[in-house]
Amino acid sequence: xxxxxxxxxxxxxxxxxxxxxxxxxxxxxxEPTINRKSIESIIASSGNDDxxxxxxDDRIVKYYSQNTTIYHHLKYNSDLKxxxxxxxxxxxxxxxFTGFNYDYxxxxxxxxxxQFNYTGAFLTSITGNYQSAxxxxxxxxxxxxxxxELGSFLFTFIYDGTSDNPVAYTRRxxxxxxxxxxxxxxxDDKVNPLYKDWINDSFLFxxxxxxxxxxxxxxxxxxxxxxRENIASNEAVIITYEYDNDDHPTxxxxxxxxxxxxxxxxxx
Numbered sequence: 001x002x003x004x005x006x007x008x009x010x011x012x013x014x015x016x017x018x019x020x021x022x023x024x025x026x027x028x029x030x031e032p033t034i035n036r037k038s039i040e041s042i043i044a045s046s047g048n049d050d051x052x053x054x055x056x057d058d059r060i061v062k063y064y065s066q067n068t069t070i071y072h073h074l075k076y077n078s079d080l081k082x083x084x085x086x087x088x089x090x091x092x093x094x095x096x097f098t099g100f101n102y103d104y105x106x107x108x109x110x111x112x113x114x115q116f117n118y119t120g121a122f123l124t125s126i127t128g129n130y131q132s133a134x135x136x137x138x139x140x141x142x143x144x145x146x147x148x149e150l151g152s153f154l155f156t157f158i159y160d161g162t163s164d165n166p167v168a169y170t171r172r173x174x175x176x177x178x179x180x181x182x183x184x185x186x187x188d189d190k191v192n193p194l195y196k197d198w199i200n201d202s203f204l205f206x207x208x209x210x211x212x213x214x215x216x217x218x219x220x221x222x223x224x225x226x227x228r229e230n231i232a233s234n235e236a237v238i239i240t241y242e243y244d245n246d247d248h249p250t251x252x253x254x255x256x257x258x259x260x261x262x263x264x265x266x267x268x
Contacts, residue, residue, distance in 0.1 A: 036196040037248050037268040042213055044264035049212050051205075059201055074203065075112065081123070081202045084112030085130060116202060123202040145220040149174075157220075163187075165221050186227040190247040193266055194219035212262045213252050224249060 038058055042051040054062040059080070063072050070087050077083040114130035116123055122143075126135040136149040144164055147156040152174050157166040165187045173179035197203045198219040205214035216239060217225050228237040237256055241249040253263040 034191060035246065036191060037193065037246065038196060039193050039266060039268060041267045042264055043267065044212065044262065046262060046264075049262065049264065051214070060197060060203060076201070079121075081118065081121075082116045084116055084128070085114040086111075087113055087130065118202070123204075165223055181230060182232070184227075184229045184231060185225060186229075187221065187223040188226050188241070190224055190241070190243055190249060192217065192219070192222055192224045193248055193268070195222050212254055213264060213266070216254055217252075 038053075038055060039051075040053055040055075042049075044050055049065075051065045052063060053060055059076065060074050062074070064070060065072075073086045073088070075083045075085070112128060114126055114128040117125045117127060122137070122139055124137055128134075134151060136147075138146040140146045140159070142164075144159065144166075145157055147154060149155075154172045154174055156170050156172065158168045158170070159165075160167045166185055168182055168184045171181045171183070194205050194214060194217060197205070205219045216228070216237060224239070224241060226239050226241075229235070235256075237254065239255075240253045242251040244250050248268065249266055251263065251265045253261065255261050
């Protein structure tokens with residue numbers, strides 16, 4: 001829960017200010033600034049869904065996931081947005097990384113495996129030969145994300161005008177017009193820890209293969225997904241969280257009723 005005392009203080013201060021002003025003076029409410037924390041690791045209870053992050057100046061420079069032997073290295077442009085990504089590792093499945101003590105890149109001339117492309121301040125595509133490359137983004141007039149095209153699928157987010165969070169999204173198969181699935185979305189009112197790296201640096205966790213939590217909780221939105229529901233097929237994904245005193249989730253539990261349950265901790 002958000003600090004109740006802070007909420008009451010802000011509400012009381014606003015009330016006093018409006019009462020002390022003359023009737024013809026407009027009053028305004030300024031939303032408090034959210035101090036978004038930076039994720040350092042996500043540890044899954046299954047032991048094979050982990051994510052470890054190394055940062056410099058609060059920006060991701062390396063990460064590795066799922067007990068693999070592959071490092072992901074991020075490169076930034078002059079605007080401090082992600083320009084591209086390289087991957088490199090031991091090449092030996094019996095030698096998984098246990099920290100950031102080794103750098104297997106051969107040098108700065110190593111070609112980028114994923115190139116992040118911008119129009120102005122907006123990330124419009126990711127190209128290259130990395131497994132998740134080939135992503136196209138479009139935006140609405142209010143700068144919210146409109147769609148993400150990934151491979152043969154187009155994800156389109158639907159808004160009702162009352163929030164920056166969408167109420168649903170559709171997943172459309174670009175090669176099969178009849179293959180359209182709609183998922184209803186429900187969000188909490190807490191801090192989405194994936195959003196900071198997206199809004200600051202244009203790095204997206206959601207469509208890279210780095211664990212259950214980033215896949216299920218979209219990085220494009222300020223709050224966390226707590227439920228995805230396909231009414232037509234009676235399918236649902238339910239996510240519950242525990243939060244710290246600053247409204248950041250510290251643990252998650254993802255339930256697909258009748259199918260699977262995944263859980264883990266989020267560390268800052």
